[in-house]
Amino acid sequence: MTDVAAPVDCTASILAVGSELLGTTRLDTNSLFLAGELLTMGVRVVRKACVGDDAGDLGAELRVALGRAPLLVASGGLGPTADDRTKEVLAALLGRPLVRDEAILSRLRERFRRRGIEMPKVNEKQADVIEGAVVLANPRGSAPGFLVEAAGKTVVLLPGVPDELKAMWVEDAGPRLARVYGTTGYHRRTLKVGGLPESVVEERVEPVYAAHPDCPITILAAGGEVQLQFAVRGTPEEAGAALDRIERDFRKALGSDVFGRNDETLEGVVGDLLRARGLTLALAESCTGGLLAGRLTDVAGSSDYFLGSAVTYANAAKADLVGVSEETLERFGAVSEETAREMAFGARKRFGASVGVAVTGIAGPGGGSPEKPAGTVHLALDAADGTRGHRKLLMPGGRALVRRWTTSAALVMIRHYLMGRTEGGRK
Numbered sequence: 001m002t003d004v005a006a007p008v009d010c011t012a013s014i015l016a017v018g019s020e021l022l023g024t025t026r027l028d029t030n031s032l033f034l035a036g037e038l039l040t041m042g043v044r045v046v047r048k049a050c051v052g053d054d055a056g057d058l059g060a061e062l063r064v065a066l067g068r069a070p071l072l073v074a075s076g077g078l079g080p081t082a083d084d085r086t087k088e089v090l091a092a093l094l095g096r097p098l099v100r101d102e103a104i105l106s107r108l109r110e111r112f113r114r115r116g117i118e119m120p121k122v123n124e125k126q127a128d129v130i131e132g133a134v135v136l137a138n139p140r141g142s143a144p145g146f147l148v149e150a151a152g153k154t155v156v157l158l159p160g161v162p163d164e165l166k167a168m169w170v171e172d173a174g175p176r177l178a179r180v181y182g183t184t185g186y187h188r189r190t191l192k193v194g195g196l197p198e199s200v201v202e203e204r205v206e207p208v209y210a211a212h213p214d215c216p217i218t219i220l221a222a223g224g225e226v227q228l229q230f231a232v233r234g235t236p237e238e239a240g241a242a243l244d245r246i247e248r249d250f251r252k253a254l255g256s257d258v259f260g261r262n263d264e265t266l267e268g269v270v271g272d273l274l275r276a277r278g279l280t281l282a283l284a285e286s287c288t289g290g291l292l293a294g295r296l297t298d299v300a301g302s303s304d305y306f307l308g309s310a311v312t313y314a315n316a317a318k319a320d321l322v323g324v325s326e327e328t329l330e331r332f333g334a335v336s337e338e339t340a341r342e343m344a345f346g347a348r349k350r351f352g353a354s355v356g357v358a359v360t361g362i363a364g365p366g367g368g369s370p371e372k373p374a375g376t377v378h379l380a381l382d383a384a385d386g387t388r389g390h391r392k393l394l395m396p397g398g399r400a401l402v403r404r405w406t407t408s409a410a411l412v413m414i415r416h417y418l419m420g421r422t423e424g425g426r427k
């Protein structure tokens with residue numbers, strides 16, 4: 001049995017439902033994920049929209065989206081509260097009744113029982129199914145999703161919570177649609193480069209662009225790294241082989257400055273290297289206030305190699321917690337190579353780590369001077385094997401960017417040390 005009728009043309013609309021998406025604080029990120037997944041199936045997105053929770057607006061928008069393409073993927077509004085009404089509005093539009101599904105109801109009750117709570121009555125409506133719809137499993141949450149076919153159209157309803165949407169897509173909705181649409185669309189790959197400015201990366205990879213004129217390649221800088229994104233159309237196998245060839249050319253041009261691909265992160269790659277070398281890491285952070293520790297501990301299992309960070313914001317903390325000398329602070333100032341080096345040494349000693357890394361700088365916007373403008377940051381590394389590293393950064397941009405870039409530069413510095421590429425010399 002197929003769940004979806006063969007498509008007449010390979011186009012789709014995406015609809016994001018939720019009044020918060022029309023306000024000032026929330027962005028529709030689900031559609032970015034969905035557009036990528038649909039592209040892999042060779043399905044072109046011809047329309048995407050956000051709509052609030054009002055039933056009238058939602059109905060009007062569903063009608064328009066269904067008029068534009070044979071496939072509509074909608075997210076949001078499947079929850080238990082009164083403003084979650086995507087399913088109800090679609091049912092009314094299709095003239096189909098909602099039928100309570102006892103199997104879903106008992107799964108929902110069980111889910112609550114496991115958390116030691118009796119299911120609130122409002123959740124019962126999550127067990128209502130549009131007559132004839134396929135129920136999509138939600139491995140991460142309570143709201144099931146639905147796949148409905150009516151009048152030659154296919155509608156997929158997914159939960160709004162991005163994690164739940166992705167899990168439902170990967171495990172259920174995606175494979176069902178792939179059985180109909182295939183997977184000979186665009187397959188994408190991202191290579192990530194650390195420690196080089198975008199213009200330098202661009203210069204080095206120009207010959208790669210020329211060697212692959214038919215491949216769309218995008219270069220973009222984000223958060224202290226540079227990404228190269230490219231896509232190839234074909235079966236997963238054909239496209240995979242072509243992507244491998246392009247990746248090889250990029251790696252030839254950029255060498256070990258390529259630190260990862262796709263979902264790999266700088267903090268994850270650094271963590272893997274530390275684990276592989278059997279080394280531990282400790283930090284002393286001033287202007288990043290613990291952000292570097294935050295990134296490192298975003299990685300599950302980081303306790304294998306990450307010992308801790310001293311957030312030494314005040315001068316007294318730099319002296320008390322990681323032993324920076326009063327004389328150094330007085331002579332060179334808190335934002336200086338000398339202080340950074342003593343912080344790195346002190347962090348290593350204090351935590352008993354193999355590698356100590358320190359960050360001290362002026363995140364701005366205030367606090368700068370002609371000699372040390374806002375955006376001046378000193379990074380230092382001090383390793384038990386005698387390696388000492390230092391880098392001075394001078395960054396434009398606001399406080400948030402300076403702090404983010406600093407964490408990336410520090411991670412690149414640690415990576416370089418672990419690959420035997422430390423700059424800043426031994427002392």
Ligand code: AMP
Pocket residue numbers: 016017018020021026027028029030031075076077078079084159160161162
């Ligand atoms: P919902 O249950 O559909 O009301 O959504 C629950 C949560 O998911 C809220 O925090 C929403 O802001 C978030 N959310 C809903 N739709 C989207 C979307 N298109 N992109 C990103 N987050 C979303």
Ligand code: MG
Pocket residue numbers: 017018019076077083084160
């Ligand atoms: Mg909502």
